[in-house]
Amino acid sequence: MVMREQPQIYLISTAGDSQSDLMQNYRQRALDRLDDEEPSSVLLLEWSAPAEADPSLVETWKWGSPEWSDKRELFLTEQWARIEESAFRRQYCNQWVIRSDHWLLDKWWNGTLDPEALLDESAVWSVAVETDFDGMGHAVAIAAPNADGHIVIRVTTHRTIAEVDKQLEKIRAEHPSIYVQVTPGYVDRLQQKFDALVGQREAVSATQVLQDLFSRQMIRHDGSQVLQEHFANSKISMRQGGWVLTAPMGRNGIYAARAVMFAVSQAAKAPRSVATIYTSKYRRRTG
Numbered sequence: 012m013v014m015r016e017q018p019q020i021y022l023i024s025t026a027g028d029s030q031s032d033l034m035q036n037y038r039q040r041a042l043d044r045l046d047d048e049e050p051s052s053v054l055l056l057e058w059s060a061p062a063e064a065d066p067s068l069v070e071t072w073k074w075g076s077p078e079w080s081d082k083r084e085l086f087l088t089e090q091w092a093r094i095e096e097s098a099f100r101r102q103y104c105n106q107w108v109i110r111s112d113h114w115l116l117d118k119w120w121n122g123t124l125d126p127e128a129l130l131d132e133s134a135v136w137s138v139a140v141e142t143d144f145d146g147m148g149h150a151v152a153i154a155a156p157n158a159d160g161h162i163v164i165r166v167t168t169h170r171t172i173a174e175v176d177k178q179l180e181k182i183r184a185e186h187p188s189i190y191v192q193v194t195p196g197y198v199d200r201l202q203q204k205f206d207a208l209v210g211q212r213e214a215v216s217a218t219q220v221l222q223d224l225f226s227r228q229m230i231r232h233d234g235s236q237v238l239q240e241h242f243a244n245s246k247i248s249m250r251q252g253g254w255v256l257t258a259p260m261g262r263n264g265i266y267a268a269r270a271v272m273f274a275v276s277q278a279a280k281a282p283r284s285v286a287t288i289y290t291s292k293y294r295r296r297t298g
Contacts, residue, residue: 026059026105035107035240036264043148043170059105063124063234066100067091075104107240114247119225120239128231130165131157136189138182139209139273140175142196143266144258150241151178152270154278162224162278163231166238166267172200179203192273209273215253217276222247224275241267 012018024034044053060066060074072087073079091099100106130136134155142149152166169175180203183189191205198208209217224230232238245265248257256272258265 026101026107035244039148039168039237039240039264043168057105060100061234062106062236062239063126064104064106066096066104066106071104075106107236107243113243114222115225115242115245119228120234120242122228123225123230123232124234125231126233128157128161128163128233130155130163130186132186134188135278136182136186137274137277138179138189138191139270139277140179140191140193140197140201140205141266141270141273142194144263146196148263148266149175150237150267150270151175151182152267152274153182154271154274156278157231161229161231162275164238164271164275165233166235166271168237168267172197176202190277192277211250211252211255213273213276214255214269215250217272218247218254218256220276220279221256221272224279230275237267238271241265244268 012020022034022037027034038055038057041053041055044051045055058075058077060071064071064074069084069087072084076083076087087103090103094102097108100108130153134157137154139152139154140149141152147170149169149172150166151169152164154162154164156162167178169178175197179191179201183203190207191203192207192209193201193205195208195210197205241264244258245256245268246259247254250257256265256269
Protein backbone atom coordinates (compact mmCIF):
# COMPACT_ATOMS: atom_id res chain seq x y z
CA MET A 12 0.00 0.00 0.00
CA VAL A 13 2.90 2.35 0.68
CA MET A 14 3.97 2.11 -2.98
CA ARG A 15 0.51 2.75 -4.46
CA GLU A 16 -0.95 6.09 -5.48
CA GLN A 17 -3.77 7.11 -3.12
CA PRO A 18 -3.98 3.74 -1.33
CA GLN A 19 -7.16 2.90 0.53
CA ILE A 20 -8.01 0.43 3.25
CA TYR A 21 -11.40 0.13 4.86
CA LEU A 22 -13.27 -1.81 7.52
CA ILE A 23 -17.02 -2.44 7.46
CA SER A 24 -18.79 -3.92 10.45
CA THR A 25 -21.89 -3.89 12.57
CA ALA A 26 -21.48 -3.51 16.32
CA GLY A 27 -20.50 -6.48 18.45
CA ASP A 28 -20.23 -7.34 22.10
CA SER A 29 -17.46 -7.04 24.64
CA GLN A 30 -15.62 -10.04 23.19
CA SER A 31 -15.15 -8.42 19.76
CA ASP A 32 -12.88 -5.43 20.20
CA LEU A 33 -11.10 -5.18 16.83
CA MET A 34 -13.58 -2.76 15.28
CA GLN A 35 -13.75 -0.72 18.47
CA ASN A 36 -9.99 -0.22 18.50
CA TYR A 37 -9.82 0.85 14.85
CA ARG A 38 -12.86 3.06 15.26
CA GLN A 39 -11.29 4.82 18.23
CA ARG A 40 -8.09 5.38 16.26
CA ALA A 41 -10.15 6.92 13.47
CA LEU A 42 -11.97 9.20 15.91
CA ASP A 43 -8.67 10.29 17.41
CA ARG A 44 -7.38 11.17 13.95
CA LEU A 45 -10.53 13.17 13.19
CA ASP A 46 -10.14 15.13 16.44
CA ASP A 47 -6.58 16.07 15.55
CA GLU A 48 -5.98 19.68 14.56
CA GLU A 49 -3.94 18.55 11.54
CA PRO A 50 -5.71 17.48 8.28
CA SER A 51 -6.45 13.77 8.24
CA SER A 52 -6.70 11.16 5.48
CA VAL A 53 -9.27 9.15 7.47
CA LEU A 54 -12.92 9.02 6.38
CA LEU A 55 -15.33 7.67 8.98
CA LEU A 56 -18.95 6.95 8.02
CA GLU A 57 -21.03 5.66 10.89
CA TRP A 58 -24.71 4.95 11.28
CA SER A 59 -25.25 3.99 14.91
CA ALA A 60 -27.58 4.89 17.72
CA PRO A 61 -26.18 6.54 20.86
CA ALA A 62 -25.33 4.04 23.57
CA GLU A 63 -28.13 5.31 25.82
CA ALA A 64 -30.85 5.31 23.11
CA ASP A 65 -33.91 3.09 23.67
CA PRO A 66 -33.79 0.22 21.10
CA SER A 67 -37.60 -0.07 21.10
CA LEU A 68 -38.11 3.38 19.54
CA VAL A 69 -38.35 4.04 15.82
CA GLU A 70 -36.23 7.17 16.29
CA THR A 71 -33.41 4.93 17.55
CA TRP A 72 -33.73 2.68 14.50
CA LYS A 73 -33.23 5.68 12.23
CA TRP A 74 -29.83 6.38 13.81
CA GLY A 75 -28.59 2.99 12.59
CA SER A 76 -30.09 3.19 9.08
CA PRO A 77 -28.23 4.94 6.25
CA GLU A 78 -31.51 5.01 4.31
CA TRP A 79 -35.00 5.26 5.76
CA SER A 80 -38.34 4.27 4.25
CA ASP A 81 -41.67 2.71 5.19
CA LYS A 82 -40.29 -0.61 3.99
CA ARG A 83 -37.31 -0.29 6.31
CA GLU A 84 -39.56 0.56 9.26
CA LEU A 85 -41.79 -2.44 8.59
CA PHE A 86 -38.77 -4.73 8.34
CA LEU A 87 -37.28 -3.48 11.63
CA THR A 88 -40.65 -3.75 13.35
CA GLU A 89 -40.76 -7.41 12.39
CA GLN A 90 -37.16 -7.96 13.52
CA TRP A 91 -37.78 -6.25 16.88
CA ALA A 92 -40.65 -8.65 17.55
CA ARG A 93 -38.69 -11.69 16.38
CA ILE A 94 -35.17 -11.59 17.83
CA GLU A 95 -33.79 -10.90 21.29
CA GLU A 96 -32.88 -7.35 22.27
CA SER A 97 -29.10 -7.77 22.43
CA ALA A 98 -28.92 -9.08 18.85
CA PHE A 99 -31.26 -6.35 17.58
CA ARG A 100 -29.17 -3.63 19.19
CA ARG A 101 -25.97 -4.98 17.62
CA GLN A 102 -27.27 -5.73 14.13
CA TYR A 103 -29.78 -2.95 13.49
CA CYS A 104 -28.95 -0.10 15.89
CA ASN A 105 -25.17 -0.61 15.83
CA GLN A 106 -25.08 -0.36 19.61
CA TRP A 107 -22.21 -2.19 21.30
CA VAL A 108 -23.43 -4.41 24.11
CA ILE A 109 -21.84 -6.06 27.11
CA ARG A 110 -21.96 -9.85 27.00
CA SER A 111 -24.25 -11.56 29.49
CA ASP A 112 -21.46 -13.00 31.66
CA HIS A 113 -19.54 -9.73 31.92
CA TRP A 114 -18.57 -8.39 35.35
CA LEU A 115 -20.48 -5.15 34.69
CA LEU A 116 -24.10 -6.31 34.64
CA ASP A 117 -26.59 -4.57 32.36
CA LYS A 118 -28.73 -3.62 35.34
CA TRP A 119 -25.71 -1.94 36.98
CA TRP A 120 -24.92 0.02 33.82
CA ASN A 121 -28.53 1.01 33.12
CA GLY A 122 -29.21 1.77 36.77
CA THR A 123 -26.37 4.29 36.91
CA LEU A 124 -27.14 6.01 33.59
CA ASP A 125 -28.03 9.68 34.06
CA PRO A 126 -27.00 12.03 31.20
CA GLU A 127 -28.41 15.01 33.12
CA ALA A 128 -26.20 14.55 36.20
CA LEU A 129 -23.71 17.40 36.60
CA LEU A 130 -20.36 17.56 38.35
CA ASP A 131 -20.86 19.28 41.70
CA GLU A 132 -19.21 22.70 41.64
CA SER A 133 -18.74 22.67 45.41
CA ALA A 134 -16.91 19.32 45.50
CA VAL A 135 -13.29 18.40 44.95
CA TRP A 136 -12.98 16.91 41.47
CA SER A 137 -10.86 13.76 41.42
CA VAL A 138 -9.03 13.55 38.10
CA ALA A 139 -7.13 10.53 36.78
CA VAL A 140 -4.98 10.12 33.66
CA GLU A 141 -4.34 6.73 32.09
CA THR A 142 -2.73 5.53 28.86
CA ASP A 143 -3.52 2.65 26.52
CA PHE A 144 -1.34 -0.44 26.64
CA ASP A 145 0.46 0.57 23.43
CA GLY A 146 0.74 4.24 24.38
CA MET A 147 -1.38 5.32 21.41
CA GLY A 148 -4.25 6.75 23.43
CA HIS A 149 -4.83 8.63 26.68
CA ALA A 150 -7.86 9.27 28.87
CA VAL A 151 -8.67 11.97 31.41
CA ALA A 152 -11.46 11.06 33.84
CA ILE A 153 -13.24 13.26 36.37
CA ALA A 154 -15.23 11.97 39.34
CA ALA A 155 -16.98 14.02 42.00
CA PRO A 156 -19.53 13.22 44.73
CA ASN A 157 -22.78 15.16 44.63
CA ALA A 158 -25.28 16.15 47.30
CA ASP A 159 -27.25 12.92 46.82
CA GLY A 160 -24.22 10.79 47.65
CA HIS A 161 -23.68 9.63 44.08
CA ILE A 162 -20.37 9.93 42.25
CA VAL A 163 -20.71 11.64 38.88
CA ILE A 164 -18.13 10.71 36.24
CA ARG A 165 -17.01 12.16 32.91
CA VAL A 166 -14.17 11.06 30.63
CA THR A 167 -12.41 12.28 27.49
CA THR A 168 -9.86 10.52 25.28
CA HIS A 169 -6.81 12.06 23.62
CA ARG A 170 -4.07 11.10 21.16
CA THR A 171 -1.05 12.81 22.71
CA ILE A 172 0.32 13.87 26.07
CA ALA A 173 0.20 17.47 24.84
CA GLU A 174 -3.56 17.10 24.51
CA VAL A 175 -3.69 15.68 28.03
CA ASP A 176 -1.86 18.77 29.29
CA LYS A 177 -4.40 21.00 27.55
CA GLN A 178 -7.30 19.07 29.05
CA LEU A 179 -5.86 19.29 32.56
CA GLU A 180 -5.30 23.00 32.09
CA LYS A 181 -8.91 23.39 30.91
CA ILE A 182 -10.27 21.45 33.90
CA ARG A 183 -8.16 23.43 36.34
CA ALA A 184 -9.37 26.73 34.82
CA GLU A 185 -12.97 25.55 35.06
CA HIS A 186 -12.72 24.18 38.58
CA PRO A 187 -9.66 25.07 40.69
CA SER A 188 -10.30 22.46 43.39
CA ILE A 189 -9.02 19.26 41.75
CA TYR A 190 -6.87 16.31 42.76
CA VAL A 191 -4.90 14.78 39.87
CA GLN A 192 -3.60 11.20 39.78
CA VAL A 193 -1.42 9.80 37.01
CA THR A 194 0.24 6.48 36.28
CA PRO A 195 4.07 6.26 36.31
CA GLY A 196 4.44 6.61 32.55
CA TYR A 197 3.55 10.28 32.78
CA VAL A 198 6.30 11.26 35.21
CA ASP A 199 8.55 13.96 33.68
CA ARG A 200 6.34 14.02 30.58
CA LEU A 201 3.37 16.11 31.72
CA GLN A 202 3.72 19.88 31.92
CA GLN A 203 0.69 20.22 34.16
CA LYS A 204 1.30 19.38 37.79
CA PHE A 205 -0.22 16.32 39.42
CA ASP A 206 -0.82 15.29 43.02
CA ALA A 207 -0.25 11.54 43.21
CA LEU A 208 1.02 8.48 41.38
CA VAL A 209 -1.11 5.34 41.12
CA GLY A 210 -0.01 1.88 40.07
CA GLN A 211 -0.76 -1.79 40.49
CA ARG A 212 -1.27 -1.63 44.26
CA GLU A 213 -3.77 1.21 43.97
CA ALA A 214 -5.48 -0.54 41.04
CA VAL A 215 -6.37 -3.52 43.25
CA SER A 216 -8.26 -1.43 45.80
CA ALA A 217 -9.69 0.86 43.10
CA THR A 218 -11.14 -2.14 41.26
CA GLN A 219 -12.96 -3.24 44.40
CA VAL A 220 -14.33 0.25 44.96
CA LEU A 221 -15.51 0.49 41.34
CA GLN A 222 -17.34 -2.84 41.51
CA ASP A 223 -18.94 -1.95 44.82
CA LEU A 224 -20.18 1.44 43.65
CA PHE A 225 -21.58 0.02 40.40
CA SER A 226 -23.32 -2.82 42.26
CA ARG A 227 -24.92 -0.36 44.69
CA GLN A 228 -25.71 1.97 41.77
CA MET A 229 -23.89 4.87 43.41
CA ILE A 230 -22.23 6.04 40.17
CA ARG A 231 -23.82 8.42 37.69
CA HIS A 232 -22.55 8.52 34.08
CA ASP A 233 -23.74 9.90 30.74
CA GLY A 234 -23.62 6.58 28.88
CA SER A 235 -21.09 7.88 26.39
CA GLN A 236 -19.90 5.60 23.61
CA VAL A 237 -16.33 5.77 24.89
CA LEU A 238 -17.33 4.69 28.39
CA GLN A 239 -19.51 1.85 27.19
CA GLU A 240 -16.94 0.48 24.76
CA HIS A 241 -14.02 0.68 27.19
CA PHE A 242 -15.95 -0.93 30.04
CA ALA A 243 -17.36 -3.57 27.70
CA ASN A 244 -13.83 -4.40 26.60
CA SER A 245 -12.59 -4.83 30.18
CA LYS A 246 -12.38 -7.81 32.48
CA ILE A 247 -11.34 -8.37 36.07
CA SER A 248 -8.31 -10.64 36.30
CA MET A 249 -5.97 -11.90 38.98
CA ARG A 250 -2.63 -10.13 38.83
CA GLN A 251 0.23 -9.82 41.27
CA GLY A 252 -1.29 -8.31 44.37
CA GLY A 253 -4.95 -9.08 43.67
CA TRP A 254 -7.85 -8.69 41.26
CA VAL A 255 -7.65 -5.72 38.90
CA LEU A 256 -9.55 -4.20 36.00
CA THR A 257 -7.65 -5.09 32.86
CA ALA A 258 -7.99 -5.99 29.19
CA PRO A 259 -8.07 -9.55 27.83
CA MET A 260 -4.61 -10.82 26.93
CA GLY A 261 -3.14 -9.00 23.95
CA ARG A 262 -5.90 -6.40 23.67
CA ASN A 263 -6.10 -2.64 24.16
CA GLY A 264 -8.90 -0.17 24.59
CA ILE A 265 -9.79 0.02 28.29
CA TYR A 266 -7.70 3.02 29.33
CA ALA A 267 -10.79 5.24 29.73
CA ALA A 268 -12.33 2.64 32.06
CA ARG A 269 -9.16 2.47 34.15
CA ALA A 270 -8.95 6.26 34.35
CA VAL A 271 -12.53 6.28 35.64
CA MET A 272 -11.63 3.52 38.10
CA PHE A 273 -8.82 5.56 39.65
CA ALA A 274 -10.88 8.77 39.69
CA VAL A 275 -13.90 7.09 41.28
CA SER A 276 -11.78 5.42 43.95
CA GLN A 277 -10.29 8.76 44.96
CA ALA A 278 -13.68 10.51 44.84
CA ALA A 279 -15.11 7.88 47.18
CA LYS A 280 -12.54 8.92 49.79
CA ALA A 281 -13.25 12.65 49.48
CA PRO A 282 -15.63 14.19 52.01
CA ARG A 283 -18.93 15.17 50.48
CA SER A 284 -19.96 18.79 50.39
CA VAL A 285 -22.41 19.93 53.07
CA ALA A 286 -24.58 22.97 53.31
CA THR A 287 -23.12 25.88 55.24
CA ILE A 288 -25.40 27.45 57.83
CA TYR A 289 -24.77 31.01 58.85
CA THR A 290 -26.05 32.32 62.19
CA SER A 291 -25.90 35.71 63.80
CA LYS A 292 -25.75 36.46 67.50
CA TYR A 293 -27.36 39.45 69.07
CA ARG A 294 -27.74 40.81 72.57
CA ARG A 295 -31.09 42.09 73.73
CA ARG A 296 -30.74 45.42 75.39
CA THR A 297 -32.68 46.00 78.57
CA GLY A 298 -33.29 48.99 80.70
